[in-house]
Amino acid sequence: MPSHTPSRRTGPGDTKRRIQAVARELFVQQGVRDTSLRQISERLGITKPALYYHFASREDLVKSIIQPLVDDMERFVAEREAGDPRRLLTDYFDLIWRHRDVLVMIVRELSALAHLDLGERMFAWRRRLIVLLLGPDVTQAQHIRATVALGGMSDCAVEYAHLPLDEVKPVAVEAAADALGLP
Amino acid sequence: MPSHTPSRRTGPGDTKRRIQAVARELFVQQGVRDTSLRQISERLGITKPALYYHFASREDLVKSIIQPLVDDMERFVAEREAGDPRRLLTDYFDLIWRHRDVLVMIVRELSALAHLDLGERMFAWRRRLIVLLLGPDVTQAQHIRATVALGGMSDCAVEYAHLPLDEVKPVAVEAAADALGLP
DNA sequence: GTCTATATGATGATAGAC
DNA sequence: GTCTATCATCATATAGAC
Structure with missing residues (x-):
């Protein structure tokens, strides 16, 4: 499969976007304040500290959504x-x-x-x-x-x-x- | 001073109303979520547990304002x-x-x-x-x-x-x- | 009615191994 | 890139003395 193929669900460097997608959904559904990093990471099947590889802080993640x-x-x-x-x-x-x-x-x-x-x-x-x-x-x-x-x-x-x-x-x-x- | 005189600033049984007044002001100013019981009690010059004599819970206080x-x-x-x-x-x-x-x-x-x-x-x-x-x-x-x-x-x-x-x-x-x- | 002291439980964040 | 382990902080709430 050529590298430009967009058909794979997720790929390298894609985690950041997956985090944003899950975060946006939870933020909209139940509020920014009522959504914890734990919740986001759990839904993604990764751990909390892993988020910090992609975003410097929780703030940073929220900002990127807005x-x-x-x-x-x-x-x-x-x-x-x-x-x-x-x-x-x-x-x-x-x-x-x-x-x-x-x-x-x-x-x-x-x-x-x-x-x-x-x-x-x-x-x-x-x-x-x-x-x-x-x-x-x-x-x-x-x-x-x-x-x-x-x-x-x-x-x-x-x-x-x-x-x-x-x-x-x-x-x-x-x-x-x-x-x-x-x- | 007769007991019906309303001229005193605060009186017995008045603490509940004073709590509500301070809470409403802080809630409106900086948001419900960003106002802690600590902050409310400090501004009143009493301690946090004292609030629980007047309100069963934080929830109860918020409800009484709304x-x-x-x-x-x-x-x-x-x-x-x-x-x-x-x-x-x-x-x-x-x-x-x-x-x-x-x-x-x-x-x-x-x-x-x-x-x-x-x-x-x-x-x-x-x-x-x-x-x-x-x-x-x-x-x-x-x-x-x-x-x-x-x-x-x-x-x-x-x-x-x-x-x-x-x-x-x-x-x-x-x-x-x-x-x-x-x- | 108000106090001191404390229980309990989240959360955001970091260190360091792999 | 992701993990385990852990820290510091702050919150609501309760027990019990005065």
């Missing part, structure tokens, strides 16, 4: 330019939908992840989104309306995570647009 | 009858605003409170609210719109907790009504 969402979000708010608000809401919904499992994990456990400054970062992302949606000079009322819109969409991505995207996104985006007061 | 919100919510969804949706949204906003500090605490730490079944209970409350808002036969689209409305209002009570109620409530309720598609 990083993709953070990167995607940072890129989104950095590269976007002001434009059609409905389009922005749609693309933003796609983004949170893509990461909805990790999003649930983060939202349900903000205090356990406080050291990662996630609360403040999410705040900053939202402020930036509001500027992209409504321009730099927003009234307080517009800000509140935008909070209903964006917060409501997040709730949908979480609450209807099991439904098909096509059934949720259009309605959620329209509701958000109405909350925003878009024509 | 109970007022739970009771208020249960009563709200139980006693209400279907009626003017805008009025319902307004009264509901008052309710979550009244308990916004504990609400933040709960939402940021749902997984740490998983054993209290709060996730499922909040779900049930929301389902009941949606029936009160839109009647028993709601389409999926209406359900999604209602989720944006109610979830968005909750976000506002949390995010603008420091502002005066009068500046937040009218706008948040109007945005929610628009998300719902109310005329």
